[in-house]
Amino acid sequence: MKNNLKDDFPIFKNHPELVYLDSTATTQKPLSVIETMRAFLADNYATVNRGIYSLSYEATQQCLQARQTVQSFINAKQKEEIVFVKGTTEALNLIAHSYLKPVLSDSDEILLTQMEHHANIVPWQQICKPNQLKTCSITPEGEIDHDDFKKKCTKNTKLISITHVSNVLGTINPIKELIKIAREKTDAVIVVDGAQAVGHMAVDVQDLDCDFYCFSAHKLYGPTGIGILYGKYSLLDSMSPYQTGGDMIELVSFEKSTFAKPPAKFEAGTPAIMEIMGLNECIRYVTSIGFDRLLEIETALYNQLLDEIQSISGLKIHGTSAHKAGILSFELEGIHPHDIGTIMDQENIAIRVGHHCAQPLMKVLAVPATARISLGCYNTSEDITRCVAALKKVIEFFR
Amino acid sequence: MSLDNLYQQMILEHNKNPRNFKSVDPQTHYSHGHNPLCGDDYVVTLRVDDNGIIEDIGFTGTGCAISKASGSLMTETLIGKPIAEVLKIKDNFLTLVTEDEKPVESLGKLVVFEGVKKFPVRVKCAALVWRALEDALLNKSNDHVITTE
Numbered sequence: 378m379k380n381n382l383k384d385d386f387p388i389f390k391n392h393p394e395l396v397y398l399d400s401t402a403t404t405q406k407p408l409s410v411i412e413t414m415r416a417f418l419a420d421n422y423a424t425v426n427r428g429i430y431s432l433s434y435e436a437t438q439q440c441l442q443a444r445q446t447v448q449s450f451i452n453a454k455q456k457e458e459i460v461f462v463k464g465t466t467e468a469l470n471l472i473a474h475s476y477l478k479p480v481l482s483d484s485d486e487i488l489l490t491q492m493e494h495h496a497n498i499v500p501w502q503q504i505c506k507p508n509q510l511k512t513c514s515i516t517p518e519g520e521i522d523h524d525d526f527k528k529k530c531t532k533n534t535k536l537i538s539i540t541h542v543s544n545v546l547g548t549i550n551p552i553k554e555l556i557k558i559a560r561e562k563t564d565a566v567i568v569v570d571g572a573q574a575v576g577h578m579a580v581d582v583q584d585l586d587c588d589f590y591c592f593s594a595h596k597l598y599g600p601t602g603i604g605i606l607y608g609k610y611s612l613l614d615s616m617s618p619y620q621t622g623g624d625m626i627e628l629v630s631f632e633k634s635t636f637a638k639p640p641a642k643f644e645a646g647t648p649a650i651m652e653i654m655g656l657n658e659c660i661r662y663v664t665s666i667g668f669d670r671l672l673e674i675e676t677a678l679y680n681q682l683l684d685e686i687q688s689i690s691g692l693k694i695h696g697t698s699a700h701k702a703g704i705l706s707f708e709l710e711g712i713h714p715h716d717i718g719t720i721m722d723q724e725n726i727a728i729r730v731g732h733h734c735a736q737p738l739m740k741v742l743a744v745p746a747t748a749r750i751s752l753g754c755y756n757t758s759e760d761i762t763r764c765v766a767a768l769k770k771v772i773e774f775f776r
Numbered sequence: 777m778s779l780d781n782l783y784q785q786m787i788l789e790h791n792k793n794p795r796n797f798k799s800v801d802p803q804t805h806y807s808h809g810h811n812p813l814c815g816d817d818y819v820v821t822l823r824v825d826d827n828g829i830i831e832d833i834g835f836t837g838t839g840c841a842i843s844k845a846s847g848s849l850m851t852e853t854l855i856g857k858p859i860a861e862v863l864k865i866k867d868n869f870l871t872l873v874t875e876d877e878k879p880v881e882s883l884g885k886l887v888v889f890e891g892v893k894k895f896p897v898r899v900k901c902a903a904l905v906w907r908a909l910e911d912a913l914l915n916k917s918n919d920h921v922i923t924t925e
Contacts, residue, residue: 713840715814716783719898723779731814745815745838774783775841
């Protein structure tokens with residue numbers, strides 16, 4: 378099947394030779410997202426929530442629409458459960474400060490997994506003592522070890538935070554199943570880091586039964602600087618604000634202030650209006666293609682990659698689960714990932730090398746760094762063929 | 777910019793067979809150089825005699841071809857030289873890999889690293905062991921741990 382989605386992305390007209398295989402870091406943007414944001418700035422720009430004049434009223438309506446778009450995209454119960462934040466990192470920090478910090482006691486435990494990104498480690502670490510942070514092991518295939526997960530879910534577990542898809546291993550974690558286990562054994566609040574999931578699969582927060590779900594638009598073919606914190610309304614309502622200022626208050630006097638209800642309570646200051654419109658458009662773009670087609674494209678390319686890459690000697694893949702998104706981390710025996718990255722770059726192939734913001738996972742895998750190929754909807758069969766050919770060049774060069 | 781310019785044959789050969797890839801024992805100076813973003817990680821150890829001459833120098837650790845070859849050629853060049861001259865070579869080397877003008881003095885074999893400056897993201901790889909050397913000799917850090925990021 379020919380993949381013509383590449384034509385939707387202007388970057389490939391500007392760089393016809395580019396093979397972009399770093400979509401896990403950030404995705405390229407379709408013209409419709411770029412054009413939506415340009416048109417708002419050029420033709421209709423105004424602030425929101427101050428709707429006396431019509432331009433501002435229109436902008437406010439569009440942001441409201443975006444919130445509803447996100448609500449239906451992840452099937453949240455109500456639009457007030459959708460909070461605009463800068464990205465997944467800010468969402469996780471918000472939960473740590475506004476939810477966990479005020480309720481955390483010394484006997485409580487926080488449960489993470491060994492495959493978490495720094496953004497899903499450090500915010501928790503900042504508010505707890507080292508012995509309160511527990512990590513669930515992963516199997517040699519790069520899956521969450523269910524026995525260890527069961528063991529570490531205890532009556533003291535206050536919060537569990539797990540990535541939906543690993544940015545290094547590519548594993549799609551069985552979140553629904555894990556949450557079921559956790560609900561039986563704990564009263565913990567459950568957070569899902571969805572940064573790597575939303576671009577690859579349909580997400581239904583009610584079906585998953587998570588308490589919080591976080592993601593960024595820029596990994597979903599949208600702009601940077603905007604992301605979503607989903608939280609069950611009763612939880613959001615019980616939490617104190619993260620930042621304070623304009624837009625998040627009811628009444629202010631010099632003696633005291635009262636705060637607005639969620640989501641406004643968590644959205645201090647003028648929001649990233651242009652980016653919110655970009656987010657709305659990227660969801661419309663992805664939804665119009667449909668996850669069935671996206672999955673079909675990605676699966677075909679991933680299988681081709683896996684098939685062709687096996688012919689390379691001394692190549693070790695990290696993350697061999699049967700349930701994977703289009704992410705492939707690997708080592709080439711005797712060749713440092715940075716040398717791989719530089720040579721691939723000379724062939725116009727953009728891959729990621731390094732620790733992928735998952736240093737604890739690198740330690741578990743016992744590697745200093747890996748090289749990573751990750752797929753987006755614009756990749757083609759030719760991209761894979763050129764990538765594998767370039768890897769063979771790397772080997773010729775160094776061996 | 778051609779790859780052969782970055783990965784000169786000599787660099788590839790020193791990457792495969794690094795010289796002085798060892799910890800010096802007994803040692804008088806050491807420093808740990810680490811680039812957390814890419815994972816390059818080396819310890820540079822030296823024994824300096826009473827006259828300020830580098831009697832022995834070695835490096836151990838892991839990293840890319842550029843950083844490893846840099847450690848190999850650095851130690852090979854510096855053995856037997858007085859500290860004052862070593863520091864001058866160090867400054868010249870860092871000029872070679874970062875500045876547009878050529879260093880004032882000839883660097884001998886070390887000129888194979890000249891191509892690195894055309895690959896800005898790789899300059900830190902070449903510089904890492906030299907920054908560790910500088911730290912070992914001049915106590916630039918409090919705890920002898922440095923990074924070039």
